Amino acid sequence: MKNILITGGAGFIGSHVVRRFVKNYPNYNIYNLDALTYAGNLENIKDIQNESNYTFLKGDIVDETYINEIFEKYQFEGVLHLAAESHVDRSITDPLAFVKTNIIGTVNLLNAFKKIWKDNFDGKRFYHISTDEVYGSLGETGLFTETTSYDPNSPYSASKASSDHFVRAYGETYGLPYVLTNCSNNYGPFHFPEKLIPLFINNIINKKPLPVYGDGNYTRDWLFVKDHAVAIDLVFHQGKNHETYNIGGFNEWKNIDLVRLLCQKMDEKLGRKEGESEQLITFVKDRPGHDLRYAIDASKINKELGWMPSVTFEEGLQETINWYLDNTEWLNNVTSGEYSKYYEKQYQ
Numbered sequence: 001m002k003n004i005l006i007t008g009g010a011g012f013i014g015s016h017v018v019r020r021f022v023k024n025y026p027n028y029n030i031y032n033l034d035a036l037t038y039a040g041n042l043e044n045i046k047d048i049q050n051e052s053n054y055t056f057l058k059g060d061i062v063d064e065t066y067i068n069e070i071f072e073k074y075q076f077e078g079v080l081h082l083a084a085e086s087h088v089d090r091s092i093t094d095p096l097a098f099v100k101t102n103i104i105g106t107v108n109l110l111n112a113f114k115k116i117w118k119d120n121f122d123g124k125r126f127y128h129i130s131t132d133e134v135y136g137s138l139g140e141t142g143l144f145t146e147t148t149s150y151d152p153n154s155p156y157s158a159s160k161a162s163s164d165h166f167v168r169a170y171g172e173t174y175g176l177p178y179v180l181t182n183c184s185n186n187y188g189p190f191h192f193p194e195k196l197i198p199l200f201i202n203n204i205i206n207k208k209p210l211p212v213y214g215d216g217n218y219t220r221d222w223l224f225v226k227d228h229a230v231a232i233d234l235v236f237h238q239g240k241n242h243e244t245y246n247i248g249g250f251n252e253w254k255n256i257d258l259v260r261l262l263c264q265k266m267d268e269k270l271g272r273k274e275g276e277s278e279q280l281i282t283f284v285k286d287r288p289g290h291d292l293r294y295a296i297d298a299s300k301i302n303k304e305l306g307w308m309p310s311v312t313f314e315e316g317l318q319e320t321i322n323w324y325l326d327n328t329e330w331l332n333n334v335t336s337g338e339y340s341k342y343y344e345k346q347y348q
């Protein structure tokens with residue numbers, strides 16, 4: 001049995017990764033380390049909590065002593081690092097929280113990994129999960145490739161860029177065996193409703209205004225979260241050491257077009273009049289430093305590891321809408337308390 005550490009496994013993407021690894025790899029002991037911040041929720045992984053190869057560890061990656069202790073105790077041979085502060089808008093109001101978790105937290109993990117395996121890195125792997133936002137913003141054309149220069153514009157993307165640099169530096173300086181992926185926007189079940197798609201689904205359900213930043217002509221490349229989990233599985237097991245892979249959905253949407261599609265699909269599903277939810281669209285003050293366009297060239301992971309998204313956007317979005325409508329209790333739980341304060345402040 002190999003001991004594998006997954007960080008941030010109570011969050012959105014991490015919960016899908018933990019579920020996949022616990023179910024598909026009975027020969028791994030999966031340790032899910034999560035601080036359970038506002039974004040972490042044990043309900044996201046309730047279905048696997050009693051599996052014999054699964055253990056939850058509540059802890060903060062910024063806590064160096066604790067991180068060293070668990071690495072000593074469990075001798076993790078593989079790490080999949082997803083824990084992060086992940087929301088751009090929150091990074092604009094509180095950059096330091098992003099420096100702590102995304103940079104210091106990552107370096108703590110790298111140090112602990114290096115410390116226990118320094119004499120023998122054979123068969124060990126540190127997998128850092130990152131974002132396409134580190135590349136900055138594209139104009140109307142072009143794609144991010146693995147060799148695009150880093151040019152982050154938000155405190156969030158600057159902190160993720162910094163963590164990527166530390167991972168590579170540990171590879172070069174100490175020979176630490178790493179793989180790194182930069183992925184585009186994910187969507188799907190368990191997505192926290194501070195992000196565009198789940199926030200708008202929640203507001204459509206509750207007939208609240210849909211706050212589109214600026215003119216809505218910003219473009220993102222959307223990938224269904226379960227397809228990201230498949231890519232992560234492939235890279236962890238078959239990716240080459242010291243390599244980066246871009247992961248994307250081949251699926252670019254301008255925000256305003258995506259919001260209109262969502263309104264249409266929600267109206268159909270909720271039995272509302274055609275065009276009813278579109279009337280909720282409200283153009284609001286733009287996000288400062290808003291990146292115009294992200295789009296990923298995912299040909300490397302496709303050619304080298306044979307990965308492609310398995311669902312169309314139509315299918316993924318429908319599954320997502322259905323999930324939120326079937327899980328209103330989850331939605332109501334995560335939008336009570338702290339969320340309402342955040343919402344008031346952000347959208348006042």
Ligand code: NAD
Pocket residue numbers: 007008009010011012013014033034035036037038039040041059060061062081082083084085086087101105129130131132160182183184185186187192
């Ligand atoms: P999320 O915000 O939904 O989840 C983050 C998880 O990390 C939460 O469970 C939270 O409790 C935990 N966490 C936060 N700070 C912690 C700390 N100090 N110690 C331990 N745990 C902590 O994030 P997500 O959207 O699932 O993103 C996961 C990773 O994937 C992040 O590294 C993010 O940068 C990256 N990523 C996300 C997307 C996306 O579209 N969501 C796309 C590309 C890459």
Ligand code: DAU
Pocket residue numbers: 086087088089130131132133183184185186194195196197199211212213214218219220255287294
């Ligand atoms: O590209 C990958 C990144 O995608 C991840 O690294 C981040 O963790 C993840 O949050 C996401 O970042 P974005 O900033 O692209 O996602 P968000 O859902 O916040 O916003 C998507 C687009 O929608 C963006 O152009 C801003 C816009 N938007 C967002 C919100 C929350 C609005 O117009 N209104 C809103 O209320």
